[in-house]
Amino acid sequence: MTGILDSVNQRTQLVGQNRLELLMFKLMGRQRYGINVFKVKEVLQCPRLTSMPNLHRLVKGVAHIRGQTISVIDLSLAVGGRPTTDVENSFVVISEFNRSVQGFLVSSVERIINMHWESILPPPEGAGRSNYLTAVTNIDDELVEIIDVEKILAEISPVDEAMNGELMSQIAEVEKKEEKKIVRRILIADDSAVARKQVQRAIESIGFESILVKDGKEAYNKLLEMAAEGDIRDQISLLISDIEMPEMDGYTLTAEIRRHPDLKDLHVILHTSLSGVFNQAMVERVGANEFIAKFNPDELGTAVKTAISGGKK
Incomplete structure (x- = not known):
């Protein structure tokens, strides 16, 4: 077998x-x-x-x-x-x-x-x-x-969804240094209702709002709607996306974002249960900023902090 x-x-x-x-x-x-x-x-x-x-x-x-x-x-x-x-x-x-x-x-x-x-x-x-x-x-x-x-x-085996309390103060420090006000809103794409809620509760624990979608196609359409209304970076700080999703997977979604002139600068974190399978070379190939295996709220929070600080860890 x-x-x-x-x-x-x-x-x-x-x-x-x-x-x-x-x-x-x-x-x-x-x-x-x-x-x-x-x-x-x-x-x-x-x-x-x-x-x-x-x-x-x-x-x-x-x-x-x-x-x-x-x-x-x-x-x-x-x-x-x-x-x-x-x-x-x-x-x-x-x-x-x-x-x-x-x-x-x-x-x-x-x-x-x-x-x-x-x-x-x-x-x-x-x-x-x-x-x-x-x-x-x-x-x-x-x-x-x-x-x-x-x-x-x-x-x-339920997991702890709250992030380390220190992350909130660290993000506040990042905000003080940034000339432009940080948009405390994140788009979350995941086909698992449980995974969506886990990420939502984690990012809300550090003071961010969330927009939830169920797959890559829905995420891309939502981004196009937002881009039609104005600069995407004035509406969300980043995208956290699963890889495995119906209709459009996270890799294809990321590649489409990078090809679109109004979306190409959006920070993309791929957040997936496919731990230990795909390497950094594949992430770079499609243009994602970061790859994180599910589910460690502190690692996710650190990635969010990196995103809003312009990629500085």
């Missing part, structure tokens, strides 16, 4: 082309789901799981894999379905999200599909606020659901 990912290093050529590859899998039913291949480290037959005291109810057990002790999350149960029963014949998708490695227990793993982000769409409006989807797509006339993993991980 690990062979399904053997050529993952060759897939880096998709980066910046608004494309991705989805690893398809099923849970306890016929519905198909997908996860970005770049977030997957390995797929293997479920090893023996060990139960431990006080495990979260969504964690099926822990496994010792490649020298690491990894929590294995019952993905079916996590999205509100039935618990996985045939564990021995199930698979574990080892993935890296938000600086941590975890396993997702799935019933079966199928194939990898090469997709264009324009074919990945936001969940339908009727899905409700409590759904666990960030996107949907159609493959072979069948709806495929992309799960909001960040929402699941936030339920299992």
Whole structure:
């Protein structure tokens, strides 16, 4: 099963082309789901799981894999379905999200599909606020659901969203030195409702307002609207954008911003759960100012301070 990912290093050529590859899998039913291949480290037959005291109810057990002790999350149960029963014949998708490695227990793993982000769409409006989807797509006339993993991980292990109090005073000092008044408003683009709220609460803790959008296309359209009304830098200080988003990813969004004469000077921070996958060279290629792995509020706050001080750290 690990062979399904053997050529993952060759897939880096998709980066910046608004494309991705989805690893398809099923849970306890016929519905198909997908996860970005770049977030997957390995797929293997479920090893023996060990139960431990006080495990979260969504964690099926822990496994010792490649020298690491990894929590294995019952993905079916996590999205509100039935618990996985045939564990021995199930698979574990080892993935890296938000600086941590975890396993997702799935019933079966199928194939990898090469997709264009324009074919990945936001969940339908009727899905409700409590759904666990960030996107949907159609493959072979069948709806495929992309799960909001960040929402699941936030339920299992909540993070502290407040920034270090010293950052607020440091930003105030930066403001005193700047000749032009700093615009305390930031555009945040992320397809995960949980991630959007995390960033919003973090930046509000240091006195900034936020404008929230759900994907790169919506962010770009919002920026065009603002640019039509006047200088973009008089309306927002910077953009904090996820990379993985329906319709337009963060790399494509950044490249489009750099090509537009009224937007090209906007400070862009790429803030992503794809930790340890993309390097600084790729960030520079599309023109982003900074790349931060989710979710460390102090690192994010430091990046905001750098942005409003003209790139001075």
